[in-house]
Amino acid sequence: MENEELLKDVTAKAQVWLGDGYDEETRTQVKAMLENDDKTELIESFYKDLEFGTGGLRGIMGAGTNRMNIYTVGAATQGLSNYLKKAFSDVPQIKVVIGHDCRNNSRKFAEISADIFSANGIKVYLFDSLRPTPETSFAIRELGCQSGIILTASHNPKEYNGYKAYWSDGAQMIAPHDKETINEVNKITSVKDIKFKGNPDLIEIIGEEMDKKYLERIKTLSLSPDAIARHHDLKIVYTPIHGTGVKMIPASLKNFGFTNIIHVPEQDVVSGDFPTVVSPNPEEPAALDMAIRKAIETDAELVMASDPDADRIGIAIRNDKGEFILVNGNQIVMIFLNYLMTRYKELGRLTGKEFIVKTIVTTETIKTIADRNNIKMYDSYTGFKWIAAVIRELEGKEKYIGGGEESFGFLPEDFARDKDSVSSISLMAEIAAWAKDNGKTMYQMLQDIYLEYGFSKEKGISVVRKGKSGAEEIVAMMKNYRANPLKELAGSEVVLVKDFDSLEATDMKTGKKTKLDMPATSNVLQYFTEDGTKVSIRPSGTEPKIKFYIEVHGHMDSYADYDRANADADVKIEAIKKSLGI
Numbered sequence: 001m002e003n004e005e006l007l008k009d010v011t012a013k014a015q016v017w018l019g020d021g022y023d024e025e026t027r028t029q030v031k032a033m034l035e036n037d038d039k040t041e042l043i044e045s046f047y048k049d050l051e052f053g054t055g056g057l058r059g060i061m062g063a064g065t066n067r068m069n070i071y072t073v074g075a076a077t078q079g080l081s082n083y084l085k086k087a088f089s090d091v092p093q094i095k096v097v098i099g100h101d102c103r104n105n106s107r108k109f110a111e112i113s114a115d116i117f118s119a120n121g122i123k124v125y126l127f128d129s130l131r132p133t134p135e136t137s138f139a140i141r142e143l144g145c146q147s148g149i150i151l152t153a154s155h156n157p158k159e160y161n162g163y164k165a166y167w168s169d170g171a172q173m174i175a176p177h178d179k180e181t182i183n184e185v186n187k188i189t190s191v192k193d194i195k196f197k198g199n200p201d202l203i204e205i206i207g208e209e210m211d212k213k214y215l216e217r218i219k220t221l222s223l224s225p226d227a228i229a230r231h232h233d234l235k236i237v238y239t240p241i242h243g244t245g246v247k248m249i250p251a252s253l254k255n256f257g258f259t260n261i262i263h264v265p266e267q268d269v270v271s272g273d274f275p276t277v278v279s280p281n282p283e284e285p286a287a288l289d290m291a292i293r294k295a296i297e298t299d300a301e302l303v304m305a306s307d308p309d310a311d312r313i314g315i316a317i318r319n320d321k322g323e324f325i326l327v328n329g330n331q332i333v334m335i336f337l338n339y340l341m342t343r344y345k346e347l348g349r350l351t352g353k354e355f356i357v358k359t360i361v362t363t364e365t366i367k368t369i370a371d372r373n374n375i376k377m378y379d380s381y382t383g384f385k386w387i388a389a390v391i392r393e394l395e396g397k398e399k400y401i402g403g404g405e406e407s408f409g410f411l412p413e414d415f416a417r418d419k420d421s422v423s424s425i426s427l428m429a430e431i432a433a434w435a436k437d438n439g440k441t442m443y444q445m446l447q448d449i450y451l452e453y454g455f456s457k458e459k460g461i462s463v464v465r466k467g468k469s470g471a472e473e474i475v476a477m478m479k480n481y482r483a484n485p486l487k488e489l490a491g492s493e494v495v496l497v498k499d500f501d502s503l504e505a506t507d508m509k510t511g512k513k514t515k516l517d518m519p520a521t522s523n524v525l526q527y528f529t530e531d532g533t534k535v536s537i538r539p540s541g542t543e544p545k546i547k548f549y550i551e552v553h554g555h556m557d558s559y560a561d562y563d564r565a566n567a568d569a570d571v572k573i574e575a576i577k578k579s580l581g582i
Contacts, residue, residue: 007039010046013065021191022071029063052076052185054178055383058153058162061105068105068161070112073151074194076163077113079185080147081120081195086184087177088146095123097148097206099136101309102243103161104272106130106151113149113163115198128207130244130270132310134411134420137170138214139206141415152309155281158274171388171417175520211248215255217415218423223343224430227437228257234436235300236429239264239291241280242271243308245421252426258433264294274308282307282314283408285326292316292324302432302442306421312408313421315428317442320559330363330458330551331446333404336412336424337366338449339431340402341373350375355394357387357403360500360524361536361549365449365456372453375401381500381522382538384409388417389519406458406549447559454532455554455562457569462545463582474539474546481525481537490575492529500524535576550576 017030033042045064050057050072057076061068088094098114100106114124125143133150140148146168153162165181167173173181188194238261240246246268250261266276267290274280277287282305291303303316303324315327337356344350355376358366370377380386387403391414404410409419412427435445465473485497498505500522505514524538532553539546552572554565
């Protein structure tokens with residue numbers, strides 16, 4: 001009976017899409033779904049509306065209310081237009097930037113969005129072709145715009161596309177603007193509410209001039225030009241994994257002074273089908289396989305990759321045996337921030353007002369480095385919109401020198417407000433040159449951080465629980481962790497519990513509670529033990545899973561201790577998993 005009702009509902013919704021307001025291609029696709037005896041695709045495409053969430057839209061491309069297409073993108077753009085006209089009613093000319101990545105339909109969605117904004121009287125700066133996400137953020141600020149959008153699904157599989165909305169500071173929207181925009185998008189209930197007929201006079205194509213400004217600003221981040229001059233021919237393999245980094249990242253490396261950039265020709269091919277990889281995600285080891293093979297073939301020292309919209313990075317370095325190993329997200333952030341703090345100190349640039357930002361699930365070793373260097377560190381929630389919020393709050397009062405998160409994202413500047421692989425890859429190449437200038441390999445430099453500030457190892461674990469019962473189980477797990485706080489983890493006593501849902505920290509020895517200073521609540525629990533272990537637990541906001549972030553600490557006296565410290569950490573992590581019951 002339940003299935004019959006569902007089929008009746010989706011059929012009624014689909015039949016609306018056969019009307020005159022929809023183009024012939026869409027009507028043909030919907031007609032085929034309705035006539036197909038197998039109703040799976042029809043149900044998947046229409047059983048709900050693709051939700052415009054706090055990060056925008058993301059979904060599989062195709063016809064239907066639960067798909068990325070010109071109508072769901074159109075409703076999002078119309079709703080955003082309506083909100084911008086309310087929020088900036090005193091601005092004579094509201095302006096937006098539109099960027100897009102390499103994905104199938106991204107250009108089409110970008111051009112349709114430009115038409116809709118302009119039809120609503122909003123001035124549009126549309127990039128002439130694909131560009132990195134952070135460059136769109138930069139352009140919003142550079143052109144004094146009130147908002148901007150990027151058509152991208154980041155590192156999702158090829159079937160997906162997405163739509164990210166930004167505010168006037170170049171950062172993804174947070175409260176109240178995200179919620180208000182969602183309200184306006186939800187008011188668009190008919191295709192007739194969307195103004196598709198654009199005003200060409202309000203659409204301006206941008207490109208090369210913005211590229212030049214962006215690259216020049218990135219070059220100002222360089223702290224060791226002399227080291228680059230001495231090691232300009234450092235062999236660096238770079239792959240854009242078929243994405244938007246293909247032009248801007250080699251250009252930025254050249255601008256920094258590097259002269260020996262080795263390409264992976266097959267992956268320089270811009271394609272939304274990502275033909276050489278299963279997943280275009282630099283977090284996945286397989287995504288760097290071709291680049292590592294090229295590095296072995298050419299005797300390169302460093303491998304770097306960017307994801308399809310060029311905001312996240314992947315890195316591989318040679319170990320003490322000359323083999324390539326992947327650098328994880330926590331280590332990437334640690335290397336960046338250690339370098340920036342060290343060089344600022346060496347160059348006499350520290351004034352006492354510098355700060356860095358990390359997310360709450362990123363390694364605490366970064367706090368140790370910051371404390372020892374007398375640099376303020378702020379914790380933020382997961383996601384760069386929260387790092388950008390800290391930058392905005394402190395603008396003009398303190399100087400931001402870098403921030404990052406464990407999921408392979410870093411931002412070494414404040415002239416863009418989203419993670420940036422263009423500047424990050426340029427800076428990481430500089431770090432490699434600086435290490436070499438100091439007689440070190442990148443691998444030794446990473447070990448030096450552990451020797452000076454203590455060894456740490458992090459592991460992320462996702463427990464998947466699908467369906468309605470799975471969702472209920474995840475809710476029950478979080479309730480249980482709150483109602484029955486863990487007393488120990490792998491034999492070490494829990495001394496502090498932070499609950500970001502109630503914004504309270506509890507000292508487990510005294511029972512004393514203190515307020516957590518965060519901009520909003522979040523369904524995250526953290527346990528800290530006597531031996532420095534940290535465990536963070538949070539349900540995923542987008543997938544049927546609960547995530548555990550485990551961080552353990554150890555000790556190294558010399559490079560020779562590294563393998564032993566790693567092995568000890570692995571044993572400890574397994575014991576913690578048992579304590580958590582996962």
